[in-house]
Amino acid sequence: MKEAVEEDFPCLLLKSDLETTEIKWFNPYAKSFLGVEWTSEKKIIDLVSKASSIFYESYIKPILLANGEYLEVQITLLSGSGQRVPAVANITVSGHILYWAIYVAKERDKLYQELIEAKDQLEKKTEELTAVSRRDTLTPLLNRRAANDDVLKMISQSRRAFVPLSFLLLDIDFFKKINDAFGHEEGDRILIKLSHVLLEQVRETDVVARWGGEEFLMVLFNTDIKDIKPFSERLHNAISEISLPSGKPLTASIGGTVLEKGDLEQPNLIAQQLLKADKALYEVKANQRAHTRIYDSVHGIVKI
Numbered sequence: 001m002k003e004a005v006e007e008d009f010p011c012l013l014l015k016s017d018l019e020t021t022e023i024k025w026f027n028p029y030a031k032s033f034l035g036v037e038w039t040s041e042k043k044i045i046d047l048v049s050k051a052s053s054i055f056y057e058s059y060i061k062p063i064l065l066a067n068g069e070y071l072e073v074q075i076t077l078l079s080g081s082g083q084r085v086p087a088v089a090n091i092t093v094s095g096h097i098l099y100w101a102i103y104v105a106k107e108r109d110k111l112y113q114e115l116i117e118a119k120d121q122l123e124k125k126t127e128e129l130t131a132v133s134r135r136d137t138l139t140p141l142l143n144r145r146a147a148n149d150d151v152l153k154m155i156s157q158s159r160r161a162f163v164p165l166s167f168l169l170l171d172i173d174f175f176k177k178i179n180d181a182f183g184h185e186e187g188d189r190i191l192i193k194l195s196h197v198l199l200e201q202v203r204e205t206d207v208v209a210r211w212g213g214e215e216f217l218m219v220l221f222n223t224d225i226k227d228i229k230p231f232s233e234r235l236h237n238a239i240s241e242i243s244l245p246s247g248k249p250l251t252a253s254i255g256g257t258v259l260e261k262g263d264l265e266q267p268n269l270i271a272q273q274l275l276k277a278d279k280a281l282y283e284v285k286a287n288q289r290a291h292t293r294i295y296d297s298v299h300g301i302v303k304i
């Protein structure tokens, strides 16, 4: 076997002056990689990027003076064609001469880049999957489980600094008749249109979900009984803008309740609030429909 000679080492080997950074010697690999001829004026700072040369002065040099070596330093080389090439250097110092062993880290950086991209894509996919798993299958609204999670967050926020939360259950009037008269597909289209109307009427901090078939849950943040009245009027008006194929307006009934400070200590808080809202909804359905009623712990069920 032939003896190893300078030409055989697949890394850049250099000797340079600690202070002036003048290159005293480099191996043939460095020569062909950098595309430069050796001249006594060549300096390390001519072979690396501007950032690396600043890094050399402010960081590499002091560490070499203190420790006598600096291993696995990341630098950017400038190749003969002016390309920026990531590299890793091991440097030792003897007297005022630095000994550099630099290996090109293009592949490692490519791999690292690919790993970062794969991680980004995974995170994006996870976000997409989470969004899909939170959404109702027909409408753009949250499904029941996601709404439950979000309302629990609203409640814990309210525990930290109390804000009233209004729970409203909305149920389309005579939806069975709509399905029967115009078909299930038309029924689905109405559910979607209504969902958009609900989303338009609430604030970003509110929760709107399809709670079941033709029943929807809205939890309005920082909203008490006096705020529900104008909201409910606006909402009933907006819903009536949805026309059925017969030309008649769509209507819905709403039953609600407001979470009060004292309620926060109760167990099964969401279920408790929904029971109250449901009682109010039952009253609307049993009477005029197309209106809102609120269950209030002091007054019982009140018309809005």
Ligand SMILES: Nc1nc2c(ncn2[C@@H]2O[C@H](COP(=O)(O)OP(=O)(O)OP(=O)(O)O)[C@@H](O)[C@H]2O)c(=O)[nH]1
Residues within 6 Å of the ligand: 138, 171, 172, 173, 174, 175, 176, 177, 179, 183, 184, 185, 186, 187, 188, 191, 212, 213, 214, 285
């Ligand atoms: N098109 C469609 N219909 C649905 C969907 N989910 C539930 N429904 C229908 O909604 C109707 C609900 O009927 P009911 O519970 O009797 O209520 P309603 O006819 O609206 O009567 P009131 O609530 O008393 O005004 C049923 O016919 C269900 O089949 C859905 O995803 N798409």
